[in-house]
Amino acid sequence: MNASDPPDDIDSEAWEAWATEVVDGTGFDVELGVGLARDAQRVARGEMTEAEYQAKYHEDVLDEFGVDDRPTAPEPQKADGSPLPGVPGTGNGKRSRRSMLKTAGAIGLGTLGLSAAQQSTRTVAAQSGDGDSESDVQMGMAINTDRCIACLQCMDACNEENGNPAESLWMAVLRYQEDDYTDNEEFLTRPCQHCSDAPCETACPTNARYTREEDGIVLTDYDQCTGCRYCEVSCPYGVNYMEWAEPGGGDFEADRDVDGVTAAGSAPQGTMGKCTFCAHRQVSDDESLQGTTACEDVCPVDAIHFGDMNDEESAPRQHLANDTGGQPTYRLLEDKGTEPNIVYVGNEPSRTATQTDGPTGENEFDLVRERHGRREIEIGSHEDDD
Amino acid sequence: MSTTNNTILTPLKTLSVKFLALVVVLGIAALVMLEAIVHQLQHGLAVTDLASWGTQEGVTWGIYIGTFEWFAGMAVGALAAVGYIRYNELTRYDIIARIGELWALISGLSAAYLIVIDLGRPDRVLNILTAWFVTVQYSPLAWDVTFVTALLVMTSAMLILSLRRDFSEMDLNKLPVYTALLGELLTLGFRPEEREKLDSMLRWLGLALLILAFTGGMVPGWLLGVVGAQAGWYGGIAGIAFLSAGLMSGVAVLAITAGVLRYLYGMEEALPEEVFVGLGKALTLFGFVYLVVQFNNLLPSIFPMAPLAESRVGEAMLYGHFATDFWLAMGAVAIPMLILAVFRERMLAGGVGLAVVSVVMLWGVWVKSQLTVIEPLMYSSGLPYEVGTYVPTLVEWVITIGSILVAILLFSIATKLVPMGRLLDDTASTEEVRN
């Protein structure tokens, strides 16, 4: 049965059977799961308040999962909260500060007599009741930095795949140290986080930055982008790469077209590029490419797992469920409220972590950190500033 | 016709060699700037020292945006001054209001085109307008475009209406031919009965400008202030910090202009000392407020209880990498402000002293504007990235300084086109003037 296609009537037997099957797959308490799912639907339909929902199951959820991490939790969760198996039926109709802002905007548009179809973001479409086009698929990754050996092959494969110039590191492996007492070097594999509540979209004055409805991938419409870089300053992760000059990278062989929008592959001069989750693969006719990314394919230690975060059978969810090896899981800078769709397995870099001195290894792949035409960066040249 | 302040027309009626030389020099500067712009259009933003923050270890917004903030502030300050003078009908300051109208327009335009120059695809600037209906709901950059447009429209309306009134009181035949033509155009269909209505329109438009300055005038500050990703930008005081800088630089640019005009054209009657006393007092007050707000913004960040990201930014500013620039900028505001406060009479006599300290203060605000924009991008927080670097290239300097010189050029030309104020005597009947 298709997990993203539940029967409508939550009181029907068909729904019960569907929910039971879905919850059963997770290995958690079936009765609790089904109850949660049904009432989550009621919350979504406004038949039950979030507070009631929260209170009704709090004890049971704590018993079962050890933590009550549901989105209706009244209190902010700690940053390293573990990813909870998705409750069936709630899909990804996430509520958040920014989506509320956009909802308000959509209502405002209504009064102006303008079509909500003009809205580009899926959040708005979903929130304004345009339920048919809403999809339950939210692509994301589980990245196991504990496995990462900083071979940088993902970075190389990404630039190759997307025809990026050497300086646009859509995928970057950061090397860092936590303190001066140990020489422990740790790695952070850092693509765009494809946030569900992406500040880069809120910032964009041209609507060029958008979330693809079908799978929740955050993309840039290269034909709209005016190169203002407001998305770049508002993203907390530093994943945006403006093409300052004519990109001198390799060729991008696939089709740049993603549902009629020029959004795949390297960004043209003067526009903003960033990781697209290999969007061209996701829309490819070749089914073997769908659901894959170049970085995931090439990783020799299987640290990157790409797939639908709402599907418990997906590679990332399976990894999180079975293969974390007892390592902690977290989302990057979760307190920024961006709702990132990358879940990391391993140690989270602290705010005081510093980049390690010495070569970072990019040059082995003809990748560079310094922007073309700018003078070279001396690694560790700013020690005194801190 | 005996007037008490007919020196107001002196700039219009004279055309000295010195002035022509100035125009030539500024014109050459404008051409050099144009060349730099063409160069940048050809090669893209690669000719700047901007780079992505993160692995490229650069700043993605640099002196174009810093100067944009400076010009935008100046426009807001000039707008507020015009609004205040017109609303309260401070006749003595009439000439200041005219200078303010021109500066609000010129600095607003300068701010607007600097944003376009900063775009990676300036040819697509219209995309911002076509997407406006949707993006204005959430993109602060769209709010900014809205505000700057409103500022330009309302300032133009004020300039046109006030010129209509002023021209209606003048004998157009005594003006240079192009000014007379402009006068003809602006007084088209003017009837004496309209005078009263015009007066009240100017008054209420003045109030509208004041309101715009103190509300929408904070938007360029929010452009940075709402960005949660950048410690040092984010915060509730950003709008006020921008506004306080704007008020001060707006008054400073009016004081400079008034001082220079009086010095060059001997406009003692039109610009009596009390006008400079008023401007000097305003500048002292706004300078003080500016400093209070800046330090209010910064000091909490270096307190031990502050979040790490904020403290890195605050420390770099107060005693780290940027300390020299920062303290120079603060000194450039504080010292002139103290001098103004202590030696008021001596400083303000003649207006030249005031003009000089105003230049210094404007420079201070410009430097601080740059630091505000680039510093958080350099000291990025969150992920283990290196601290960034940024050394503006020649192209960036030429365009930035060029934009300031072009603004001066535009104003200089304007002094030869429009009267700097109204004639203050009891004019004979309008009929007589029209003949």
Ligand code: SF4
């Ligand atoms: S990581 Fe940055 S660029 Fe990517 S979706 Fe989130 S905010 Fe946008």
Ligand code: SF4
């Ligand atoms: S650089 Fe492009 S995608 Fe980013 S905010 Fe500006 S217009 Fe939008």
